[in-house]
Amino acid sequence: xxxxxxxxxxxxxxxxxxxxxxxxxxxxxxxxxxxxxxxxxxxxxxxxxxxxxxxxxxxxxxxxxxxxxxxxxxxxxxxxxxxxxxxxxxxxxxxxxxxxxxxxxxxxxxxxxxxxxxxxxxxxxxxxxxxxxxxxxxxxxxxxxxxxxxxxxxxxxxxxxxxxxxxxxxxxxxxxxxxxxxxxxxxxxxxxxxxxxxxxxxxxxxxxxxxxxxxxxxxxxxxxxxxxxxxxxxxxxxxxxxxxxxxxxxxxxxxxx
Ligand SMILES: Nc1ncnc2c1ncn2[C@@H]1O[C@H](COP(=O)(O)OP(=O)(O)OP(=O)(O)O)[C@@H](O)[C@H]1O
Ligand SMILES: [Mg+2]
Numbered sequence: 425x426x427x428x429x430x431x432x433x434x435x436x437x438x439x440x441x442x443x444x445x446x447x448x449x450x451x452x453x454x455x456x457x458x459x460x461x462x463x464x465x466x467x468x469x470x471x472x473x474x475x476x477x478x479x480x481x482x483x484x485x486x487x488x489x490x491x492x493x494x495x496x497x498x499x500x501x502x503x504x505x506x507x508x509x510x511x512x513x514x515x516x517x518x519x520x521x522x523x524x525x526x527x528x529x530x531x532x533x534x535x536x537x538x539x540x541x542x543x544x545x546x547x548x549x550x551x552x553x554x555x556x557x558x559x560x561x562x563x564x565x566x567x568x569x570x571x572x573x574x575x576x577x578x579x580x581x582x583x584x585x586x587x588x589x590x591x592x593x594x595x596x597x598x599x600x601x602x603x604x605x606x607x608x609x610x611x612x613x614x615x616x617x618x619x620x621x622x623x624x625x626x627x628x629x630x631x632x633x634x635x636x637x638x639x640x641x642x643x644x645x646x647x648x649x650x651x652x653x654x655x656x657x658x659x660x661x662x663x664x665x666x667x668x669x670x671x672x673x674x675x676x677x678x679x680x681x
Pocket of ligand 1: 460461465483484485486487488489490491492527
């Protein structure tokens with residue numbers, strides 16, 4: 425029988441993830457600004473992330489979560505500001521030691537297996553058994569020869585995660601990676617994320633799933649209209665957030681528009 429018992433209970437969360445992030449920044453950004461079509465979408469964001477645990481980015485639709493993740497991963501460039509990883513700018517080369525699972529998975533028009541083999545080969549890893557074990561991990565081993573574009577939305581998300589994990593990233597960015605998944609698939613993915621976290625992978629994820637954030641995150645970064653409202657340890661955030669807008673979000677209220 426499928427064991428989908430969440431393994432998050434085994435994880436020792438740091439006492440104060442946010443304090444650790446400020447004292448020992450692993451990834452940080454300073455003064456990030458990003459505009460498009462004369463709209464300022466990301467407004468002077470400065471953050472520190474510690475090397476440990478999972479950091480959740482929360483906020484209403486359009487708040488800037490996906491843009492912030494893309495800026496941190498370096499797939500889009502800010503108008504001003506910097507991102508430093510271990511005190512080094514993120515470049516085309518060192519970005520290969522990170523992965524990002526995008527909100528809308530971008531899959532190659534090839535089979536499920538080939539999607540993984542392609543990524544592995546690009547990193548000089550040609551052993552197909554790695555691809556098969558990843559497919560097993562995300563429970564897609566039975567559809568390995570199917571065209572990736574024929575997968576359901578949830579299956580595509582699981583393949584995108586397998587691809588993200590294939591390169592053994594030191595930082596894994598996830599943008600709503602479980603948004604189309606059923607509870608069983610969510611449990612499978614969360615167990616994988618817990619395992620990765622225990623292995624030392626830093627995970628930064630955007631999600632609207634409050635239960636998931638409570639289960640996984642050691643800290644919460646709440647973003648509103650392109651600005652950081654707060655960065656708080658998850659336990660304190662869910663007890664009482666520091667800002668009114670985050671309280672409104674947690675209470676299921678609507679933002680002023
Ligand atoms: N390339 C772009 N050009 C113009 N506007 C953009 C661009 N990318 C994002 N935006 C706008 O920036 C804002 C923030 O977008 P973003 O995708 O980061 O939101 P989000 O917080 O991830 O929302 P969601 O919860 O819906 O995923 C939105 O209003 C979006 O329309
Ligand atoms: Mg988004």
